[in-house]
Amino acid sequence: MSACGEWWWWCARPGRLPRAAPLSILLATVLTLISLLFLLNAKALNRHSSPRQVLELEDHDLEGAPQHHPDLVTYIRQLHLVSPSLGPYNLHSPNTTDFSQNGQSRQIEEILKGKRGGLFVEAGAYNGEELSNTLYLERQLGWRGLLVEPDPWNFWALRKRGRRAHSIHACLSPYPFPREVTFKQSDTMGHIVNGGDDASRHGIFTRVKCFPLYSLLLALNTTRLDLLSLDVEGAELQVLRTVPWEAVRIEVICVEYRHVPEGKLALSSFLQERGYTLHSTLGDDYIFVRRDLERPSLGIL
Known part of the structure; x- marks a missing residue:
């Protein structure tokens, strides 16, 4: 009997094997x-x-947690912070020196007198290269820090650049506690969808976690920054209001004022009341400096 046995008719069907293969x-x-x-x-x-087992918490359990809560800080540090790259940079324009739009990086270098090894947080980091206020400081002066980017496409591009800074796919919370929000993706203009926005309009929307700035600093084991670069398409003043200023020291704040709904005067007044002086305006950015930055008794961080 043939190898097909009683299924000889299957084998015998013309053209069956060529289609099956x-x-x-x-x-x-x-x-x-x-x-x-x-x-x-x-x-x-x-x-x-392992971290999730240690915390014994689900994501939603941390909604509304105080920004200094140790479980929240551990959750961010172990589950959300992405470590700096150990490989070479992978930049589209490697020969560019200052990637900032209007010379913000060089201005900050001048204000801090060429300080090396500084620490930054850049919120609204985009793809980690174009329009970056921190890449020059990182490459030329050895600064380190945190890149915050909520848009998933931009964050994917950022991770490809090989930055020497930590990064996190999240937004800065406009509240002193974490929450998940609807985020409208729009290249450099992505923003949190507010109550007045209609999420049914044309566009691409996603859900993103937002963490308070103070929680991120604690996850980095610091409460002191040389630079905070803040470009979050309208939530700038809300984010700054969440900071416990008695526990945090930031030397220079570069903040976009154009989309702040409260107005640029409200933004300026808020920071002046907390000990900052408006140093300069570059494009749509204000650069504020602590009044005591150049006092010899305190020095520079």
């Missing part, structure tokens, strides 16, 4: 891809499982 290859390929995806996902879950 490509199908078998396709099925094998699909199964292989599924297996690879499963393995990658298992590795990711295994990498994050």
Whole structure:
């Protein structure tokens, strides 16, 4: 009897094998891809499982937690902060020196008298290269810090640049506690959808976690910054109001004022009341400096 046995008619059907072979290859390929995806996902879950077991918390358990809560700080540090790159930079314009739009980086360098090894937080970091207020300081002066970017596409591009700073896919919370918000993606103009916005309008929307600035600083084990670069498309003053200024020291604040709904005078007044002087205006950015920055008794951080 032939190898097909009682299924001789299957084997005998003309053209059956030529059609079946490509199908078998396709099925094998699909199964292989599924297996690879499963393995990658298992590795990711295994990498994050330990902190989650330690915290014994789900994401929603931290909604509304005080910004200084140790569980929140640990949650951010272990599950959300992405470590700096250890490889080479991967820039589209590697020969560019100052990537900021209107010379903000050089102005900050001048204000801080060429300080090396400074610490920054840049919120609204975009893709980590174009319009960056911190890349020059990082490459030329050895600064380190945190890049905050809520747009998932921009954050993916940022991660490809090989920055020597920590990064986080999140937004700065306009409240002194974490929360998840609806975020409208729009290249450099992405923003949190407020109550007055209609999320059904045309556009691309996503859900993003927002953490208070103070919580992020604690996750970085610091309460002192040389530079805060703040470009969050209208929430700048709200973010600054969440900061416990008695516990935080920031030498220079570069903040975009154009989209602040309270107005640029309200923004300026708020920071002046907290010990800052308006040093200069570059494009749509104000640069504020602590009044006591150049006092010899305090020095520069």
